Amino acid sequence: MNRPRIILDVDGVLADFVGHTLTLIGDLAPPGGREMFTSWDMVSVMSPDARARCAYGWRQPGWCATMPPLPEALSAVDRLGLRAEVVYATAPMVDAPHWMYERSKWLERVFAADPRSIVFAHDKAHVWGDVFVDDKPENIDGWALAHPSGIAALWDAPYNRDWKPKHGNATRVDRWASVFDLIPRS
Ligand SMILES: [Mg+2]
Known part of the structure; x- marks a missing residue:
């Protein structure tokens, strides 16, 4: 069967993914932590600096692996x-x-x-x-x-x-x- x-x-x-991203952006994270991400497009609530850190960090070797x-x-x-x-x-x-x-x-x-x-x-x-x-x-x-x-x-x-x-x-x-x-x- x-x-x-x-x-x-x-x-x-x-x-x-969200927690790992919060660690990546560190002090650039929006106040409120993961509950702040109320939209699928999570970078939409981030500062330009945090977005840039994501755009770079998400694509770095080892980020997905860890x-x-x-x-x-x-x-x-x-x-x-x-x-x-x-x-x-x-x-x-x-x-x-x-x-x-x-x-x-x-x-x-x-x-x-x-x-x-x-x-x-x-x-x-x-x-x-x-x-x-x-x-x-x-x-x-x-x-x-x-x-x-x-x-x-x-x-x-x-x-x-x-x-x-x-x-x-x-x-x-x-x-x-x-x-x-x-x-x-x-
Ligand atoms: Mg998914």
Whole structure:
């Protein structure tokens, strides 16, 4: 019998892109920390100096490789692996030439990912599965439309609070227990 297949986004779901960026910009961070990033375009609330530091720092070799995982993600993925086949779907930062290499190695090192389970895609609707978890509203809307028999779950974050489901097979989750509840029982 086939196991259920769950697709996990990486940045914002497994990897703390926002926290790593706050560390990068240091004293240039806007007051209020991560709650300040209420728009997908996080640099929109930054000073010009902070934007410049991001534009440079995000693309430096080693930045992607040293991103911390989000709390609970490690144990959640461990437990998900007992119930489902885990696939990692992550968009490359295309103007950082080493990004995909570092992201692959990071997933293998931090999450013990099988390299065959790592997919790079800007349009994640190309990736099939039973459950899809991502923090970007457009990805959830696109995947839910393309996979009507699957379930798309938006991982809650300050920058996606305006989102409302456009499709009946899309929902919002703010904890891993809710993700587990979405996995079909075989
Ligand atoms: Mg993401």
